[in-house]
Amino acid sequence: MTEVLLTRISEPEAWRIDRYKELGGYEALAKALKSMTPEEVAEEVKTSEIRGRGGAGFPTGVKWGFLPDVYPRYLVINADEGEPGTFKDRELIEFDPHQLVEGTIIAAYALKVNWSAIYIRGEMVLGAARLENAVRDAYGAGYLGKNILGTEFDLDIVVHRGAGAYICGEETALLSSLEGQRGEPRLKPPFPAVEGLYAKPTIVNNVETISAVPHIVNKGGAWYASLGTEKSRGTKIFSLSGHVNRPGNYEVELGTTFRSLIDDYGLGVRGGNKLKAVIPGGASSVWFVEEDLDTPLDFDAIAAAGSMLGSGAVIVMDETTCAVRAAARLVKFFSHESCGQCTPCREGCAWMYKILTRIEEGAGRSEDLDLLLSVGSGITPALKTEGRMAMSEVLPYTTICVLGPSAVTAMAAPLRLFREEFEEHIRLGACPKAAGTGITTQDRKASRG
Amino acid sequence: MSFSAENRRIADRIVAQYPQSESAVLPLLHLAQSQDGWLSPDGMREVAEILGLEPAQVFSVASFYTMYLREPAGKKIISVCNNISCMLQGSDELLERIEHRLGSKCGHSTSGGEVYLEEVECLAACGGAPCLQVDGEYFENVTIEAADSIVDSAMRGERPEGGKGLPSDFYSEPLGAPSIPEGLGANEGEGS
Numbered sequence: 034m035t036e037v038l039l040t041r042i043s044e045p046e047a048w049r050i051d052r053y054k055e056l057g058g059y060e061a062l063a064k065a066l067k068s069m070t071p072e073e074v075a076e077e078v079k080t081s082e083i084r085g086r087g088g089a090g091f092p093t094g095v096k097w098g099f100l101p102d103v104y105p106r107y108l109v110i111n112a113d114e115g116e117p118g119t120f121k122d123r124e125l126i127e128f129d130p131h132q133l134v135e136g137t138i139i140a141a142y143a144l145k146v147n148w149s150a151i152y153i154r155g156e157m158v159l160g161a162a163r164l165e166n167a168v169r170d171a172y173g174a175g176y177l178g179k180n181i182l183g184t185e186f187d188l189d190i191v192v193h194r195g196a197g198a199y200i201c202g203e204e205t206a207l208l209s210s211l212e213g214q215r216g217e218p219r220l221k222p223p224f225p226a227v228e229g230l231y232a233k234p235t236i237v238n239n240v241e242t243i244s245a246v247p248h249i250v251n252k253g254g255a256w257y258a259s260l261g262t263e264k265s266r267g268t269k270i271f272s273l274s275g276h277v278n279r280p281g282n283y284e285v286e287l288g289t290t291f292r293s294l295i296d297d298y299g300l301g302v303r304g305g306n307k308l309k310a311v312i313p314g315g316a317s318s319v320w321f322v323e324e325d326l327d328t329p330l331d332f333d334a335i336a337a338a339g340s341m342l343g344s345g346a347v348i349v350m351d352e353t354t355c356a357v358r359a360a361a362r363l364v365k366f367f368s369h370e371s372c373g374q375c376t377p378c379r380e381g382c383a384w385m386y387k388i389l390t391r392i393e394e395g396a397g398r399s400e401d402l403d404l405l406l407s408v409g410s411g412i413t414p415a416l417k418t419e420g421r422m423a424m425s426e427v428l429p430y431t432t433i434c435v436l437g438p439s440a441v442t443a444m445a446a447p448l449r450l451f452r453e454e455f456e457e458h459i460r461l462g463a464c465p466k467a468a469g470t471g472i473t474t475q476d477r478k479a480s481r482g
Numbered sequence: 483m484s485f486s487a488e489n490r491r492i493a494d495r496i497v498a499q500y501p502q503s504e505s506a507v508l509p510l511l512h513l514a515q516s517q518d519g520w521l522s523p524d525g526m527r528e529v530a531e532i533l534g535l536e537p538a539q540v541f542s543v544a545s546f547y548t549m550y551l552r553e554p555a556g557k558k559i560i561s562v563c564n565n566i567s568c569m570l571q572g573s574d575e576l577l578e579r580i581e582h583r584l585g586s587k588c589g590h591s592t593s594g595g596e597v598y599l600e601e602v603e604c605l606a607a608c609g610g611a612p613c614l615q616v617d618g619e620y621f622e623n624v625t626i627e628a629a630d631s632i633v634d635s636a637m638r639g640e641r642p643e644g645g646k647g648l649p650s651d652f653y654s655e656p657l658g659a660p661s662i663p664e665g666l667g668a669n670e671g672e673g674s
């Protein structure tokens with residue numbers, strides 16, 4: 034384990050400003066504001082080659098460089114973490130909120146921003162309180178407000194709570210929501226960097242991305258870039274869940290393999306069971322199987338293997354898992370969270386969910402599998418019907434954002450990987466693994482000892 | 483409803499935090515809900531009035547977000563995650579058990595109005611699956627036995643034991659209070 038962002042997480046009460054400062058907090062802020070120009074800070078971030086941790090993996094320094102010379106401009110932190118399987122941002126916020134606040138102040142300085150919002154998921158009640166209080170304490174200490182640390186730099190940070198809508202994690206929907214509207218995504222271009230909040234240039238970055246900024250300033254971009262692989266620099270937090278013996282957030286150097294993450298950190302598949310599949314990068318990613326586990330945790334290597342690193346949510350399923358039930362559950366999520374703007378997504382997701390449910394419940398029809406794929410191709414016309422699915426098949430898409438295409442992946446990746454299992458459900462009129470997940474909560478506790 | 487004098491003052495401070503006042507719609511709706519326990523039409527109208535918006539616009543926005551309760555709910559709210567990682571760890575069985583013990587179905591309140599039970603999407607606590615929230619407090623690795631005792635406490639109107647903490651355990655300021663302390667804002671007086 035190479036801990037950078039998670040170093041303080043096990044320290045008692047590291048969320049308090051005095052504790053955070055004892056542990057070296059706000060030193061990067063002083064360094065940036067007192068000894069570096071905004072351009073120099075931005076340059077360090079560029080040198081680090083850090084890629085966005087929110088899902089798309091876009092190089093942060095490059096994105097920052099897209100801001101036109103227009104003011105005011107804004108910085109918005111995406112703390113809406115809702116991708117099933119992802120729980121890193123919540124822990125970063127609950128246990129080390131000042132790291133994010135410090136990163137936000139430094140990033141705002143680099144970007145010449147004087148107003149910033151942290152958009153946090155509404156359900157994260159404790160996290161929001163931690164952040165609100167961290168921000169207030171930062172004002173009290175002179176790290177926010179007018180003339181920060183005696184410099185000319187002014188900044189306000191507002192903690193803004195969402196209210197239960199996964200789609201608001203998508204950056205343009207997030208901005209609509211922050212403007213007080215329904216969280217509906219907008220067509221890109223224009224990208225937020227050019228036309229974002231209140232139609233002004235806006236940088237949207239993930240919590241984990243911004244939490245890395247104080248470390249990059251402290252130790253230098255070159256140091257950060259020395260970690261990880263050539264195209265995927267630094268460390269990344271992976272949220273490991275599902276059928277592993279020790280689920281949790283693990284921060285590792287990029288380039289570590291899935292196998293090592295699952296075996297060395299997660300202590301292997303529960304009960305010594307055989308692995309069935311792994312969802313490698315959040316609910317929207319193409320499933321992996323045993324033979325893919327030597328793939329390194331690296332944006333490009335995972336893409337080359339047909340999936341995506343995404344948000345870093347690694348969900349492990351053992352042999353007792355019913356693929357139909359898992360697929361139905363994922364598609365149900367996307368169907369429920371579709372904002373309803375685009376017909377192919379609104380209708381297509383609901384339809385796919387309905388078909389998957391009837392297969393799972395034993396009422397599937399022989400033509401249902403082809404029907405599923407055909408509904409999917411209404412959202413992603415390049416979707417193939419056979420062989421293992423590749424992430425590239427979801428381009429192009431007929432919707433504004435990629436929520437609909439994500440539902441197609443959640444349906445087609447398992448269907449094409451385990452088609453026989455789907456067919457068996459239809460033939461038997463029941464789940465061959467009758468007990469579904471095959472284990473009750475009590476059994477699980479017992480098996481854990 | 484209408485905002486108490488104290489909440490009205492907080493509302494004005496919240497509005498002043500944003501470069502444009504419409505941005506305060508969600509926080510003011512949260513404030514109204516926290517005061518009344520649900521979001522009444524009158525509450526939404528008052529938010530519209532404060533922000534100079536049409537009530538219809540505020541109704542439309544509120545209806546987009548699942549956390550706004552547009553009907554009075556049970557006194558306590560149990561929210562069970564039923565997404566993939568929790569499902570893999572038995573959340574379906576957990577939900578069934580809770581429904582059985584409450585004697586009411588998901589999406590409904592118990593007959594005496596004690597508890598409202600809902601199914602929610604991934605709560606970002608998948609490492610502690612299966613998980614649930616009671617009034618926003620996280621409970622992780624919930625066993626059947628733990629679920630029974632959570633339900634029993636909630637039915638008695640008590641806060642169940644074993645949770646991960648609520649803001650009030652740590653802070654005196656209510657959740658949603660303005661982030662910017664009075665008089666310390668950098669952009670004071672510049673809002674629209």
Ligand SMILES: Cc1cc2nc3c(=O)[nH]c(=O)nc-3n(C[C@H](O)[C@H](O)[C@H](O)COP(=O)(O)O)c2cc1C
Nearest residue numbers: 085086087111113114115202203204237238239242
């Ligand atoms: C449906 C959908 C949901 C998303 N949810 C999140 C989220 O919860 N958190 C996040 O940081 N990014 C999320 N994203 C990605 C954002 O649109 C955006 O790329 C990201 O916040 C940029 O930050 P980064 O460059 O630091 O990664 C989501 C994207 C889509 C399409």
Ligand code: FES
Nearest residue numbers: 563568605607608
């Ligand atoms: S799936 Fe239940 S918390 Fe993520």
